[in-house]
Amino acid sequence: MFSAQGPSLRELAIQALSSVEDGYDRLAPKFDHTPFRTPESVLDATADALRPLGPFGEGLDVCCGTGAGMRVLQPLCEGRICGVDFSSGMLAQARGAHPDAEWVRADVRALPFDEGFDLAVSFGALGHFLPAERPALFAGVHRALRPGGLFAFPVGAPPPIASGWYWTLLGFDLAMRLRNAVWRPPFVMYYRTCPLHAVRDDLAGAGFTVTTTPLPSLGRRADGSARYRLVLARKAANVR
Known part of the structure; x- marks a missing residue:
């Protein structure tokens, strides 16, 4: 799962016993060599699904990490593209890889933007927020978008209970809960705390109109349904 350029077991253990911010600061130089x-x-797949809805003006990657989301924003946005994250180490890697983008260090639960973007995306970040924190996150994204703006992110279908992935993810979450119960600072990362129905409710509560579209290129489940869907949360065009 890890290349030779990736972190050692010792480095991963140190990260696991750190806070989220410090852990990602430590992991940042080798993050792109991890799964x-x-x-x-x-x-x-996300870019392909968004392309018919564009082009967009200015784009924002929420919880940008080392900047992978720029692969989506760069071809779709005609104006500036910006990434926001609270890890200075991850932002340093992103800045080196994408010097033409704008990078902002901030807590995304209190985004420092006001109607500055037409498209916001996020990848793999929701597990870092407890359910009680999602409303503030989504409210901040809503505030950051211009009227009619779009917030998009992929969500995977839950694995069936008979699959190995189901028990792997359950075991990971249980291990993280045990770790956070006995060790401080906490490291918040859970795979089973953001089911699609709960995410949709929180987005609607923040003022978004929510739809989803399948991402068929990422495969299908045994019942024929898509393994991934793209959540499309639209800010009303007349909201000021």
């Missing part, structure tokens, strides 16, 4: 980076297939 935690959003796969290019997911980025490309």
